[in-house]
Amino acid sequence: MPKNSFFIFQKRHIVFYLLIFITILASLYAIQFSQAKNLDLHHSKRDRSAEIKQTMEKALTFFDSGKYDSAFLYFNKTQLLCEPKEDYADEYVGSLNYMVEILQRYGDYYEAEVKLIKAFPYLEKTSNKKHATNAYTFMAFNYYYTYNNEKALFYHKKALKNAVSTFRKSRIISEIAFIYMQQGKYQEAVDLLEPIARLKIEDKITPSNTDILRSSKLYNLGLSYFYLGNHKKEALDCFNESLEIGLTLNNEYELIGNYYAFYQYYKKYNNPILKKINAEKAYICAKKARSTTNEINMLAALIEADDAENSKKHSRIYFRMVDSLTISRKKAKNQFADIIYNSKKDKEENLELKNQKAENELQFQRQKNRSYILYVVISISAFVLIFLTLYITHKAKKEKNDAVFKSEMRISDKLQxxxxxxxxxxxxxxxxxxxxxxxxxxxxxxxxxxxxxxxxxxxxxxxIIHTDHNYGKNLKEMISSYTTSNLNIIINGLNTFSWYKINRAKKITVFRVLQEILDQMKTLNNPSLASITFKKNEKNIFITYTDNGTKVNEEHAILEKRLQNVENRIETIKGTFNFDTNSESGFKISFKFPI
Known part of the structure; x- marks a missing residue:
């Protein structure tokens, strides 16, 4: 046998040929994995634009005709079709905005807020800024309807920053002034409205809104003067100008507020004849507009303004209408509650089917990957075994065996x-x-x-965890970093007290504990909605984490083991920790520690 027959097995070539072989196998594996991934994406990602457009058009047709129950169902179908949501951000946010508007009409402000929270992560991905402006405006309305004027003001200002057209900005400024009026800040409302109230700012998209907004601005300015006091003439001038514009609109609904403003004005300045006349006009306009709520309110004003005999007659009508309205609203609310329930049920069924399909595909892919990994391991092992067998057989000298051993150890030290x-x-x-x-x-x-x-x-x-005056901001950013397209996190109460005087070690512990909880729940429970609430009294700080996940009930023992480290951390700051996996609405963890 020639001396160099086994030249390739010389020790200086061990690493070289081994790396070549591993590289080839790794390349084959990467190609196979990439093809499988591309194939999966090809099947799961398809163009839904035509289907989304068709469903959206049906929803808008129902909405424009006042059939809000049917419109809600089709808007819900539209937002469910928007997968992945990033590719259809405009349609996704737009449909959610319409659903929110319908929910607010029926007084379901909690569900409206849930829909807006779903929309917020995708506002920056929309191509038309009107969607973000609308979302912030609807959130402002939601807070106004639930008597939180500060939050309403905050979101109106966010909407103003996103507004593009002069008309939209003017409308939002008027809405901000209205919130100031609810807060009793009449001078601030006047300061906002005076520069724009008499300007005729055109709505180029819907021209009929131009005079409606102008009349509304003068109406709000008149009310601000009226409540501010010492502006009797200014208030009356604004009311007259607003009414003059309103009479040209051929819109009885818009005239209700105009005549009611005169009723309030003459009631304050003791003119019973004009007070009664305007209360009657407001009531007549409400009847013509078929606005039952306003009709009841104007009847109440007419009862106050009219003589005793007529007031009795108005009172009988008033109480009959109140009873009728209460019954009809209950029926409408129950009917709409059924619609919301059915839409949620459809969504859950769709998600269940998607999850089942995804799980089957994932299991199949895992099996393929395990088989391929096993093939790679066996191939490498066989190659190494053959190599060592040939090497030992044809290299009998101990010094060369020692050299091979040292070489392999050196490679092992680097790789292992x-x-x-x-x-x-x-x-x-x-x-x-x-x-x-x-x-x-x-x-x-x-x-x-x-x-x-x-x-x-x-x-x-x-x-490094910064525990200075920016601690609260850093903690919020850390929590928000866990928000994804599949997980929304609501943070409550974080900024209701100062963290500055809290012990540094306790702030670090809170940061780490929340980090660990979010990591474990995201891994084990896979929720879609989570909430973290912070509360503080004189002695303790309370922190509660809840989510709507259900998988944790099946993995209770694993979760208890993994959260042991969390419990240990809390005990180091003399706190207590407990968690509840039996909650009907999901999963709950809470802990407290002394200040």
Whole structure:
């Protein structure tokens, strides 16, 4: 046999040929994985534009004709079709905005807020700023209807920053002035309205809105003067100008407020004849406009303004209409509640089917990946075995064996570390155990989680946490970083008290504990909506985490084990910790600690 027959097995070529072989196998695996991923994307991602447009048009037709129950159903179908949401941000946010408007008409402000929270993450992805402006405006209305004028003012100002047209900006300024009026800040309302009240700012999209807004601005300015006091003439001039414009609109609904303003004016300045005349006009306009709520309110004004005999007659009509309105609203609310329930049920069924399909595809892909990984491991092992066999057979000298051993040890020292050891153990585990077995599956997932925890903890637990006056802002940013397209997180009460005087160690512990809870719940529970609430009394700070996930009930033992570290952290600051997996609405964790 020639002397160099086994030249390729000389020790200086070990690493070179081994790396070539591994690179080839890794490339094949990468190509196979990429093809599978592209194939999956090809099947899951298709153009839904035509279907979304058709459904949206049906919804708008029902909405414009006042059939809000049918419109709600089709707007809901539209937003469900918008997958992925980033690709159809305009349609997704637009349909949610219409749903919010309908919900507010029926007085369901909680559900309206839930829909707006779903829309907010996609506002920056819309191509038309009107969607963001509308969303912020609807949120402002929601807070106004629930008597939170400060929040309403905040969102009106956000809407003003996003507004593009001069007309829209003018309308939002008028709405801000209206909130100031509700807060008793009449001078601030006057300061906003005086520069724009008499300007004729055109609505180029819907020209009929031009004079409606102008009349409304003068009406609001007149009311501001009226309540401010010492502006009798200015208030009357504004009311007259607003009425003059309103009479040209051929819109009885708009005239209700005009005549009611005169009723209030003459009531204050003791003119019973004109007070009665304007109360009657307001009532007649409400009847013509078929606005039952306004008709009842104007009847109340007429009862006050008219003589005793007529007031009795008006009172009988008033109480009969109130009873009738109460019954009709209950019926409408119950009917609409059924519609909301059915829309949620449809969504849940669609999600269940999607999840089932995704789970099947994921299991199939995992099986393919496990098989391919096993093939790679066996191939590498076989190659190494053959290599070592030939090498030992044809290289009998001890010094060369020692050299090979040293070379392999040097390579091993470079390539092998704690993480690769863990991965190797998992691979060995998959070869020797059936993953369909619940115990093996749980152990396998636990080992994967340990690897993830090591890498995550190295990064997160060694990062710097700033505990200065920006602590609250940093904590909010950390929590918000867990928000995704599938998870909305609501933060309540974080800024209701100062963190500045709280002990530094306690602030760090709170930061780490919330980080750990969010990591574990996102991994184990996979919720779509979560809430973190902060409260403080004289002695303690209370923090509560809740979500709508349900998987945690099945993984209770695993969760209890993983949250042991969280409990230990809280005990170091003399706090108490508990969690509830039996909540009907989802999962709940709460803890408190002394200030």
């Amino acid at each position: 570390n704690e993480l690769t050891k863990d991965i190797h153990q998992i691979l060995e585990f998959t070869k020797s155990n059936e993953l369909e077995d619940l115990g093996n599956k749980e152990k396998f997932l636990s080992n994967l989680n340990d690897i993830y925890s090591k890498t995550r903890n190295i990064s997160r637990e060694n990062s």
